[in-house]
Amino acid sequence: MIPILLTVSAYSANPFVDAMDDKPVSAKFRGTEWGDNIDEGEIALTARAITTRIAKMSWGAIFKIEFTDLKSRAPEPRKISPDYFIVTDNQIALLNEENNEAAVKKVSGIDQPPAFKPGDIYGISSGSFSHEDGLWKTTIGLKGDLCTYQSDHPSGHFKKVVWKKGIGLIEYSMGSGAMADGFRLKRTAGRQAL
Secondary structure, eight states: OOOOOOOOOSOOOOSSSOOSSSOOEEEEEEEEEEETTOTTSSEEEEEEEEEEEEEEETTEEEEEEEEEEEEESOSSOOOOOOEEEEEOSSEEEEOOOSSHHHHHHHHHTSSSOOOOOGGGEEEESSSOEEEEETTEEEEEEEETTEEEEEEEOTTSOEEEEEEETTTEEEEEEEEOGGGSEEEEEEEOSOOEEO
């Protein structure tokens, strides 16, 4: 008998963020925004989230998530910077560099995942996670098919990101203390290829 060697990618896919190919996928989000320049308190906000796998490695992938078509009655249009996430089988970590485009090229060229700083971990596929950085307290928990990242500061600053198995990002919210500025967006429709 001759042994047969099968080559299999070490990256089997993260249950919360994955893609069949590099085609951008779009989803509608709806929620509210508030801020010092909005007199009515909270007002309606809609957006489209576009998730694109921009690199694939044997150990994982890098995804870019950007919000476009933001619409509300706010006097100044809201802007949300794109986020880049390094995704392995069991973690989702924010790529948090000054030049993320250059960092994508660097990270995608290495043969194993980089060591993630605790403050950059935004998702896990098993267990639980907590981290404190000064007054910031971050927890990541799993419940059913959801993974919830919650980071809070006593001043009222917060960030919340919710991932759903087989779907991806379903909630993205952040705000500054004392309702000075912020928004909450939740996914309303399924995936659509662009």
